[in-house]
Amino acid sequence: MAENQALMTFVANVPTGAILPFAGDTADQETLTFLKEEGWLPCDGAALSKTEYRPLFDVLGYQFGGAEETFYVPDVRGLFTRGAQSKDSRGPGGPPGTVQDSATALPTIPFVVDELGEHDHTMINLPTSSHHTYYTAGHYTAEWNEGSPQTDSGGYHSHTVNGGGDKETRALNVYLDYVIKYKE
DSSP: OGGGHHHHHHHHTOOTTOEEEESSOTTSHHHHHHHHHTTEEEOBOOEEETTTTHHHHHHHTTTTSEETTEEEOOBOTTOOOOOOOOTTOOSSOOSTTOOOOOOOOOOSSOOOSOTTOOOOOBOTTOOSSOEEEEEETTEEEEEEOOOOOBOOTTOOOOOOOOSOOOSSOOOOOOOOEEEEEOOO
16 A cells, blocks of 8 residues: 555545546446445436535536536536636636537638649530431421530539538547546
8 A cells, every 4th residue: 555655645635526537437336336435426417416415516516407406417428528717708618517519610721623623524415516407297306416525624613522521520539437526
């Protein structure tokens, strides 16, 4: 135990309400029991009794939901955590407990296929240069040949990119459980 004295001092000084990533599985019952004995709970949005978990309630209040005798621990499952701001602070962010929706920004450099338009498109079954007309049943009828012409290679036009991409923009990441200190 003397070898781990510095670690034990650090653990003893972690304040109630501190949230840390945890590499174990908080869904495992043995792990969960050990964590609770050490004063930690998973950050899974659980409803807690204000009376039973008074030190944690004194830190969190109803920031993450609840009313009267029930309050909730933060639920950070599947979320990235960010530093919070007070309501009157300038810049991005929000007060503790605020959840920000995902967003994908426009690219800083637009997608460009070819600025000069130097490519061709095949237009199937449109006239190239010849057709013939004939009179039948009291009407003139025109018939185009079966060629497939190309558009002008220098023609101004645009393209819409419809494929690819993901449902959100995110950095490479790893999933960990988060735990919150609930007692000294």
